[in-house]
Amino acid sequence: AQSVTQLDSHVSVSEGTPVLLRCNYSSSYSPSLFWYVQHPNKGLQLLLKYTSAATLVKGINGFEAEFKKSETSFHLTKPSAHMSDAAEYFCVVSYTGTASKLTFGTGTRLQVTL
Amino acid sequence: DGGITQSPKYLFRKEGQNVTLSCEQNLNHDAMYWYRQDPGQGLRLIYYSQIVNDFQKGDIAEGYSVSREKKESFPLTVTSAQKNPTAFYLCASSLGQTTGELFFGEGSRLTVL
Numbered sequence: 207a208q209s210v211t212q213l214d215s216h217v218s219v220s221e222g223t224p225v226l227l228r229c230n231y232s233s234s235y236s237p238s239l240f241w242y243v244q245h246p247n248k249g250l251q252l253l254l255k256y257t258s259a260a261t262l263v264k265g266i267n268g269f270e271a272e273f274k275k276s277e278t279s280f281h282l283t284k285p286s287a288h289m290s291d292a293a294e295y296f297c298v299v300s301y302t303g304t305a306s307k308l309t310f311g312t313g314t315r316l317q318v319t320l
Numbered sequence: 321d322g323g324i325t326q327s328p329k330y331l332f333r334k335e336g337q338n339v340t341l342s343c344e345q346n347l348n349h350d351a352m353y354w355y356r357q358d359p360g361q362g363l364r365l366i367y368y369s370q371i372v373n374d375f376q377k378g379d380i381a382e383g384y385s386v387s388r389e390k391k392e393s394f395p396l397t398v399t400s401a402q403k404n405p406t407a408f409y410l411c412a413s414s415l416g417q418t419t420g421e422l423f424f425g426e427g428s429r430l431t432v433l
Contacts, residue, residue: 215360240420249324249410249424250363296362298420305351305414305422306370306378310362 208232210299212311220319225269225284227314229297232278239280240298241271244313250296256280267291292318322347326411326425333398333405333432341396341428343411349423350416352394356380357408357427366409369394398430406432 213228231237238257242250254265261273271282282295297311324345333339345352351370355363365378369388383402388394398405408429412422 238420242422247408247427247429249326249412249426250422251424252421255421300420305353305416305420306365306368306376308365308420308422310364312360312362 208237208299208301208307208309210297210309210311212295212297212314214314215312216315216317218317218319219287221289222286225282225287225291225316227282227295227297227316229271229280229282229311230278231280231297231299236301238300239271239273240300240308241265241269241280241282242296242298244294244296246293253282253295287316287318289318289320292316324411324413324423324425326409326428328428329426331428331430333430335432336400338397338399339405339430341398341409341411341430343394343396343425344392345394345411345413345423345425346392347413347415347423348391349413350391351414352388353412353414353422354378354384354386354394354396355410355412357410363410366396405430 209232211230240255241253244250254263256263256273264270269284294313294315327342353368354366367386369375385397410427411425
């Protein structure tokens, strides 16, 4: 069964410092990987997606993620955190390419302090 | 603006009552989905529909029912058979089935008293 693990349930950073949210997926051929963001009491919004093109994927709001097959990882990064980045982030994997077969991670809550 | 509208945003119900959550989209998307979100857990798929008048069970369909009479609408009924209905419910849509890019509504929070 496909699975995805978000290694930290909560991450706290200071404004202006780098952000790293970690995600590992179960090894399989050609996964599609996604990062979604959810602000409090809101729906999820797609940040970026990897679908076997370039391994470094750039998303919205300055976020990017790198697909590392050897490490089965798809960590999300941002060079400089902003207060508005405070939210919950979900790593999502699909091995079948179909939207009805997405597996969501349990989420990482990002806190940004002054 | 195109998007997905869920209503109500907050809903309270007594045990034994059925409730229906509304989901409407004007994105002209074929596929629609209902997810349930509980604290500390990822989203879990309740039902999905790829086309009008057709829908399939997701991972946790027991105690829920849906209909898809119009392309734009995909209401979810939480029945009294659902043992633990208190949760945040999210509706989503996608242009087709062969994409993981979902567009979400803002959710409906159901509390059973």
